[in-house]
Amino acid sequence: MKKSEILTTAVASVMSLAMLVGCGEGAATTTETSSDATAATATEASAPAGPTFKIGAIGPLTGGAAAYGNAVCNAAELAVAEINANGGINGYQVEYSKEDDELNAEKSVNAYNTLKDWGMQLLVGSTTSACSIAVSEYTKADNMFQLTPSGSAEDCVKYDNAFRVCFSDPNQGIASAQYISDHNLATKVGIIYDSSDVYSSGIYQKFTEEADGKNFEIVSAEAFTQDNNTDFSVQLQKAKDAGADLVFLPIYYKDASLILTQANTMGYKPTFFGVDGLDGILTVDNFDTALAEGVMLLTPFAADATDDLTVKFVSQYKEKYGEVPNQFAADAYDAVYIIKQAIEAKNVTPDMSVSDICEAVKGAMTEIEAAGLTSAKMTWDANGEPNKEPKAVVIKDGAYVSAQ
Amino acid sequence: MSFLTYLISGLSLGSIYAIIALGYTMVYGIAKMLNFAHGDFIMVGCYIIFSVSGALAGNSLVGIVVAIILCTLLGITTEFVAYRPLRGAASPLAVLITAIGVSYFLENVALLIFGADIKSFTSVIKWEGLTFADGQLRIQGVTIVTILVSLLVLLVLQTFIKRTKQGQAMLAVAEDKGAAALMGINVNQTIMLTFAIGSALAAIAGALLCSAYPSLSPYTGAMPGIKAFVAAVLGGIGSIPGAMIGGLLLGIVEILSKTYISSQLSDAIVFGILVIVLLVRPTGILGKVIQEKV
Secondary structure, three states: HHHHHHHHHHHHHHHHHHHHHHHHHOOOOOOOHHHHHHHHHHHHHHOOOOOOOOOEEEEOOOOOOOHHHHHHHHHHHHHHHHHHHHEEOOOEEEEEEEEEEOOOHHHHHHHHHHHHOOOEEEEEEOOOOOOHHHHHHHHHOOOOOOOEOOOOHHHHHOOOEEEOOOOOOOHHHHHHHEEEEEEEOOOOOEEEOOOOOHHHHHHHHHHHHHHHOOOOOEEEEEEEEEOOOOOHHHHHHHHOOOOOEEEEEEOOOHHHHHHHHHHHHHHOEEEEOHHHHHHHHHOOEEOOOHOOOOOOEEOOOOOOOOOOOHHHHHHHHHHHOOOOOOHHHHHHHHHHHHHHHHHHOOOOOOOOOHHHHHHOOOOHHHHEEEEEOOOOEEEOOOOOOEOOOEEEEEEEEEEEEEEO | HHHHHHHHHHHHHHHHHHHHHHHHHHHHHHHHHOOOHHHHHHHHHHHHHHHHHHHOOHHHHHHHHHHHHHHHHHHHHHHHHHHHHHHOOOOOOOOOHHHHHHHHHHHHHHHHHHHHOOEEEEOOOOOOOOEEEOOOEEEEHHHHHHHHHHHHHHHHHHHHHOOOHHHHHHHHHHHOOHHHHOOOOOOHHHHHHHHHHHHHHHHHHHHHHHOOOOEEEOOOHHHHHHHHHHHHHHHOOOHHHHHHHHHHHHHHHHHHHHHHHOOOHHHHHHHHHHHHHHHOOOOOOOOOOOOOOO
């Protein structure tokens, strides 16, 4: 009993202290309930002199999706360090802080509140869709600018203060159709999609809409469901009979690996073209990667690309974090630079209120044209959706290489 | 020509349903209980083959033998631990619900051990199969092997039941447990033997299922298990030749409705057929022809 009382008091005092730091009003109005809370005040003392921009990032740093969250938070940190080394944004240095959400929407909101208490003015996050959506309710209420690097569900940017760097799920359908058409990959296209999955059927729909009037024709579109995802012989046979030279697979790699195997058994060898759900097909245990040879997939970033920006980013990221950055890292790196560009476009200063910054940056977003790792030219519409040229990778010798 | 291609696809799928349905119907016919965990025994068998073959650098034959032995043990244990204590329960639903529980238990244990990520299964059948009409038509090796194995299993089971003492005991238990016990038949032992055979069949079915559709996950057996149950009911549950016919028929119906009606509606059609069969002929195709169960 006694122990828990002490704990409660301590927690309460830390919380009240955190609120104070967040308001930035010093210690004048402290209502400390316990003396040991004062020990915590020293931790916030490392800030550089003068006003600074405060950018926060949220992602799953622990747990099953830690690879995504760490990529986002590391790359954002890298971008901030670079910007600071080059004189900051509008001459102001940038402070950066990250919080873990463990892939949990509620914890993501907690992480957001923690960052807000720290004084965050602009948010890069959350990393994943559900967390982004949960946090956007709060950024909307606070009118804080939110740029999610990788939240791809449609609702991530439903409010006007939220934008994203990656394509939305359904927009990958548009991007795929454009890519296939622009690169003359096929004249006859077959589609196999999962009608029991929002992700897959959303992409499928946008793809068929966009394909209208393009230089290829959809000759077969066959569905399957999660209850019927073992035998794909009919779907493949129909595409084959219709003469499809490319089969579009807006599905996850789990089903795609079976499709590739069965197509091989049938002796059907079209180009298979997928979206980000296909990323991971090479990691399937015991999968014969020769079957995936030549499979193309839409992805914003290939670490082996030879442009200067990518080479520099990959080498720096490797040096600092010891691994090859993935697309999440690229999205987050771009996100920080996009924020920088938007701030500069409107001459925003750190002493403005969070809401004023948001209004200015939000206005700038629809005007700027950004260049980054994920695309050489990105623009945004007021809905928060990016317009950028799609990029693709192709599987060669069991590895992804840039398709160009 | 394309019709023939689809028909062969249907045959491939149907042969898999048939061999799974054999195990289902065998257990039902004698123990009078639906072992809903049968599909998951198959999944366990697949994982054993996958792990053993992986450890022995692709020696799948040893894998299959180990899987048959371990699945038999699993079947006996499950029967002893989960089903036998409930056999005397007031409602037959108790065992049914337990079977569903066993099914989830096995799936979740597999999730814990192997994770949710799929594994790509190396086919145990190396034979490419037969090609006709200048390579336009092809029957996969695994399909032919599955049908042959199913027929073999069917013959062996029929002979076993008709010609051996244990088989006769099974028939007696199927007719009336109480009377069989009075005649000196060890009912518990007979039912345990039934489960042992059913589970061994599950391991064989698993090897063939994963050779035809080489994607292995903890849920691999679930849906084929349910479809095979439909096949067993279609053919007349409890009837061993019925399971074979029901399985082949179901696979062909599923593929043809996918082809000519709708790829999304095929399941609805398959289960619709089940409803119609149960309305028109509740005993299934062979349910009446064979008076004795099994």
